[in-house]
Structures are given as structure tokens and as C-alpha cells.
Amino acid sequence: MKLHTLRAVAEAWDLYEDMKDPERWLTRQLRSGRFHGTKVGRHWRMSDRDIEAALEVLSPNPLNVIDHPALGLTPASLRRRAS
Numbered sequence: 001m002k003l004h005t006l007r008a009v010a011e012a013w014d015l016y017e018d019m020k021d022p023e024r025w026l027t028r029q030l031r032s033g034r035f036h037g038t039k040v041g042r043h044w045r046m047s048d049r050d051i052e053a054a055l056e057v058l059s060p061n062p063l064n065v066i067d068h069p070a071l072g073l074t075p076a077s078l079r080r081r082a083s
Helices: 006-012 022-032 048-058 075-082
Strands: 003-005 038-040 043-047
Touching (some): 003 006, 006 022, 006 043, 022 043
Antiparallel strands (some): 038 043
16 A cells, blocks of 8 residues: 655645645645545655545535435434435
8 A cells, every 4th residue: 555645645636736735734634534544653644545535525526425324414314305
């Protein structure tokens, strides 16, 4: 499993064109749990799988969030929505 630095991820996503400090933004996303990554010493790293998952989160229509049970709808809410 190859781990990528946040600088490499930011460069691959062309975040330097849109943001002042994309590495700091990525760090905040990792700390909050929005993105997954691995901390190596004091530095965050992201695997290819982590990067793919983060891109899904950022996509306009990630998964089918409404029907995904792990993302917040209770069983009762799902039943109400189905009827």
C-alpha cells in the first residue's frame, strides 16, 4: 500500500489553484473524520483507497447518501421514506 503526502494529493487535485493552503484544508478534513488517512509520526498520509473515498465524498452525488444506512437515517426514517 502506497501512502501519499498531502502535498502530493493537493497537487494531483489541483487544489493550489483554488486555495491558499490546501494542505491545511486536507489536514482539517482528516482530523474531522470527513476523509480517511493515516498519521505517520506528525504527518498525515493518504492511500489510494483513502483518496478514492475522499473524491466520492466531494463528488456532487456521492453514493446514494439518502439510502445509505451508515450515513444518518434511522430505521424509522427509512420506513417513513419508503411509504
